[in-house]
Amino acid sequence: MKGIERPIFIIGAGRSGSTIFHRLLCGHPEVAWLxxxxxxxxxxxxxLARAVMRAVDYPLVGGVLERRLRPAECYPFWERLSRGFSSPCRDLVAGDLTEGSRQRIRSAAAQLLTKRRNRLLVKITGWPRIGFLSEVFDxxxxxxxxxDGRAVVNSLLEVDFWRGWEGPENWRWGELSAAQREEWERSGRSFVVLAAIQWRMLVDAVERASAPLGEGRFMEIRYEDLCEDTAGVMKKVAGFCGLGWEGSFERAVSRYRLRNTNGRYRENLTLRQQAELEAALGGYLERYGYPTGGRARAPV
Structure with a gap:
């Protein structure tokens, strides 16, 4: 089986800007994507996916293929390799991995790689699944x-796939803790507060799961910084991943013009809802560099 070295996983809560970041990084000529x-x-x-990875490097047809077969999370692909991967009620950890799943995932990953595109790049959202994936690829x-959690919450309330409207008994994030349940009930079962609790749950899960990794295997970037200095952030990411800052990649990155749309929550939510949201997010905003009532600063 072909060796799989240092596969790259993009993680984050949904509606956090991971899709545009994923597309940017997929423009690197050394990565194979889904x-x-x-x-x-x-x-x-x-x-056939491997054949696509070869073909995207061909002149003329490559660009057409990339536009039509855009990189995605491909949860049906993951479900075929490991049942439950796409929507577990809690984060997946090392102990959840079966030997059968390990072998299927590694075999599929190896098949995706080509001689030129020899680094696997995958995006998943929601639970980080760091412990599970680290057990597959050490x-x-x-x-x-x-x-910014305020922007994430506002976006969740606007999409058609957020399950929070059905209550936490029916969403995919497991039961609320006693403290979370009390907070939600105290808010009058506010959906703004429930979406804020979801965001907190997911960033907490990332903090817990990433703690054993160290700086060599874990990097955190902010959507806002990506919008403000796209090339600068992508150059740091390439360095972290051990990918060359090639001219073709630099040119591909330079074609993107990202716009920070975080401020939409102020237009969409009432003043009361905004106050509820900031109260629910509490110190989380400041922890990630988004103090309330002012401009975001560098993360603490």
Whole structure:
């Protein structure tokens, strides 16, 4: 089986900007990614996905293929390799990995790689699954994309797939703790507060799971910094991953013009909802560099 060295996993709460970051990093000529239009529909066609990775480097057809088969999380692909991976009620840890899942994941990952694109790049959102994936790949790298929790909550309330409307008994994040349940009840079962609790749960899960990794295997970037200095952030990311800062990649990055849309929560939420939201997020905002009532500063 082909060697799989230092696969790269992008993680983060949904609506945090990980999709645009993923697309940026997929522009690097050394990484192999999951073609969404293919593996979402035909999760077992890994050999064909590898052929796509070869073809995207061909002149003329490469650009067309990349646009049509955009990189995605491809949860049907993951479910085929390891049941429950896509929507567990808690974070997946090392003890959840079966030997069968390990072998299937490593085999599929090896099949995706090509001679040129020999570094696997994967994006997953929600639970970080760091412990689980580290048990599969003991040298895996993880990049956490974090965004102002107020913007994340506002975005969750606007999308059509947020399960919080059905209550925490029916969402995918497990039961609320006694303290979380009390907080939600005290708010009058506010959905703004419930979405804030979800964001806190996920960033807490990343902190817990990443603690054993050290700086060599874990990196955190902010959506806001990516928007403000796209090339600068991507150059740091390339260095962390051990990817060359090649001219073709630099040119691909320079074509992106990212716009920070965090301020939309002020337009969408009432003043009362904004106050509820900031109270629910509490010290989490400042911890990640988003103090209330002022401009964001560097993370503490």
């Amino acid at each position: 073609p969404g239009a293919l593996l979402n529909r035909f999760p077992g066609r890994v050999g 040298d895996a790298l993880f990049i956490h994309v974090v965004r």
